[in-house]
Amino acid sequence: MSAFAAMLPSGIDPLDEEWGGLYKGGAYLTFGRAATGRGLLTLRYAQTGVQGGERCLFIASDRPKDLVIQAASIGFDLKQAQQDGLIRLMRIPPMMNPQAMGDDSVAKALWDLVTIIRKQRPDRLVINDFMPFVMFRSFDRFRMEFIRMLEQIDSLDTTVVVALPEPANPQSRRVIDFMAGQMTGAIHIEAADEEMTSTERRLTLIPHIGQIKRQVVRHWDLADIVQTPGQTPVITETARQTAPAAPKPPQFPHVAPDVTGAETAAPKVEKEDAFERYSNRGAFGKRLQEFFADREDGANPFLLLAMRMDQTSESGPVDFEFIIDLVADSLRPQDDMLISAINERLVVLLADSKPEEAQGFFARLKNRLRADAPQQADHLLHAVSAIVVPDGRPFQSADEFLTYAMDEA
Numbered sequence: 001m002s003a004f005a006a007m008l009p010s011g012i013d014p015l016d017e018e019w020g021g022l023y024k025g026g027a028y029l030t031f032g033r034a035a036t037g038r039g040l041l042t043l044r045y046a047q048t049g050v051q052g053g054e055r056c057l058f059i060a061s062d063r064p065k066d067l068v069i070q071a072a073s074i075g076f077d078l079k080q081a082q083q084d085g086l087i088r089l090m091r092i093p094p095m096m097n098p099q100a101m102g103d104d105s106v107a108k109a110l111w112d113l114v115t116i117i118r119k120q121r122p123d124r125l126v127i128n129d130f131m132p133f134v135m136f137r138s139f140d141r142f143r144m145e146f147i148r149m150l151e152q153i154d155s156l157d158t159t160v161v162v163a164l165p166e167p168a169n170p171q172s173r174r175v176i177d178f179m180a181g182q183m184t185g186a187i188h189i190e191a192a193d194e195e196m197t198s199t200e201r202r203l204t205l206i207p208h209i210g211q212i213k214r215q216v217v218r219h220w221d222l223a224d225i226v227q228t229p230g231q232t233p234v235i236t237e238t239a240r241q242t243a244p245a246a247p248k249p250p251q252f253p254h255v256a257p258d259v260t261g262a263e264t265a266a267p268k269v270e271k272e273d274a275f276e277r278y279s280n281r282g283a284f285g286k287r288l289q290e291f292f293a294d295r296e297d298g299a300n301p302f303l304l305l306a307m308r309m310d311q312t313s314e315s316g317p318v319d320f321e322f323i324i325d326l327v328a329d330s331l332r333p334q335d336d337m338l339i340s341a342i343n344e345r346l347v348v349l350l351a352d353s354k355p356e357e358a359q360g361f362f363a364r365l366k367n368r369l370r371a372d373a374p375q376q377a378d379h380l381l382h383a384v385s386a387i388v389v390p391d392g393r394p395f396q397s398a399d400e401f402l403t404y405a406m407d408e409a
Contacts, residue, residue: 008124008159011048011225012041014203014218015187023210026184027150027160031167031176036189037201037222038163039070042126044225045161046087047076049124056087057120059113060128064089064342074225082341083279088120088321089341091309092132103141109133110145114152116322125153125160134164134175143178150182166190184208192219199223278328278346281402284338288349288398295391303358304389305348306405320344323384326372330364340406347405355390362386 007021015021022028032038039062046056060067067089071078081087110133117125127133136142153160162183167173180186185207192200199222206215278284291302307327309320324339327348331337334351350361395401 008054009048009052011044012187012203012220013224014220015205018205018213018216018218019185019207019211022159022161023184024159025154025157026210027153027162027182029162029164029176029179029183029186030189031164031186032189033166033191036191037220038165038189039128040074040222040225041187041189042128042161042163043067043071043076044074046124046126047071047074050076050081050086053086054123055085055120056081056124056126057090057117057122058087058126058128059090059092060126061092061132062128064091064344068342079342083276085276088122090116090320091344092129103136103138106133106136107141107145110149114149117153117158118156121156122158125158127160127162130162130164134179139171139174142175146179147182180206181208184210189220199226278324278337278339279341281338281406284336284347284349285398285402287336288392288401291349291351292392292396292398300352301354301391303348303350303353303355303361304392304401304405305350305358305361305386306389306401307346307348307384307386309344309384326365326368329368330361338402338406343406345406347402355388358388 006024007019008024009016009021030038030041042058046058049056058067062070068078078087078089082089113127113133134142134146136145160183162179164176164179167176176186185205188204188206190202190204192198192202201220201222203218203220204215205218207213288304291300294300295302307323309323320341324346327337327346331348332350336349336351338347338349340346348361350357353361389395389401392398392401395404
């Protein structure tokens with residue numbers, strides 16, 4: 001290992017044995033067909049970083065629950081890592097179609113992504129599906145924007161792994177070749193033979209800089225990292241109850257922007273503290289049940305706001321953590337919040353509040369958003385939907401409401 005360029009373990013044994021790991025601050029491309037283990041490779045890389053106490057930002061188009069299940073197959077407790085503040089998940093909307101928006105819009109989506117990465121400053125970064133960000137009509141424009149992206153990330157000293165599918169035509173092969181030539185190295189993954197039941201994979205390691213051998217082929221057995229049933233605890237969820245029909249969710253854009261609230265906001269909570277403070281479902285549910293128990297006398301009115309991210313947006317990636325920060329900043333001392341980072345949902349409890357006061361809360365939230373992120377404001381406002389539940393009705397208990405708001409599809 002060089003004293004001037006530190007190496008980090010990737011968690012992929014053939015790669016670590018051949019290359020000695022990945023260069024800290026380097027950028028690597030991995031590509032291959034679906035179902036060859038490309039997703040397991042990136043999860044293994046993230047898992048290895050988490051095990052070493054490194055902070056990881058994992059950007060993917062997969063549903064967070066699907067990632068949790070896939071990570072569990074290699075013994076990676078993604079939920080726990082998220083609760084510990086070691087990994088952050090950000091979802092690229094699966095319906096995103098930058099090509100239909102033109103090159104300027106693709107460039108803007110890519111720049112929004114870079115802005116989020118620079119804000120997070122992770123030790124390890126995984127972009128598990130980079131395909132939406134290469135869909136430029138002009139190859140020259142793509143080359144310029146991709147180099148610009150790498151230059152913006154270089155100063156962070158973040159070790160980057162970007163994943164793409166197998167090139168299907170000369171144009172996509174051209175993209176792969178260009179990206180590999182701009183990055184520290186590339187890893188091609190494919191099935192070692194035609195047997196669909198085989199767990200053997202062939203890794204072609206293609207260094208660009210920092211290695212003596214120009215190209216090496218090694219075999220990697222997925223059975224070495226995938227755990228069979230019984231080796232790791234099964235992730236279970238509590239049984240879900242059927243909730244009565246809830247009011248039709250009003251969208252954020254329907255809240256008047258010129259209404260301001262006069263309530264005193266709670267002290268700003270730093271991001272890591274917000275996740276820790278507002279993720280305890282048991283404590284939140286216990287406090288909420290007290291409000292349900294006292295609501296019959298009408299002396300202590302309260303409002304519940306159930307909010308969720310709409311990941312069908314075509315405008316670009318949505319930063320759920322940024323929304324959490326804004327909501328936390330908008331709470332008063334008597335208010336409370338519950339976060340589900342995996343489901344990208346949250347519940348706000350506004351104590352001593354009547355139904356008409358919800359408008360003031362949303363107005364404060366919108367004003368903060370437009371002040372802190374004017375360029376992303378409209379996109380984020382359309383990406384969040386909410387329902388207002390005065391006094392928790394028609395739900396009969398805190399558990400029933402939380403099951404609906406945090407668990408139901």
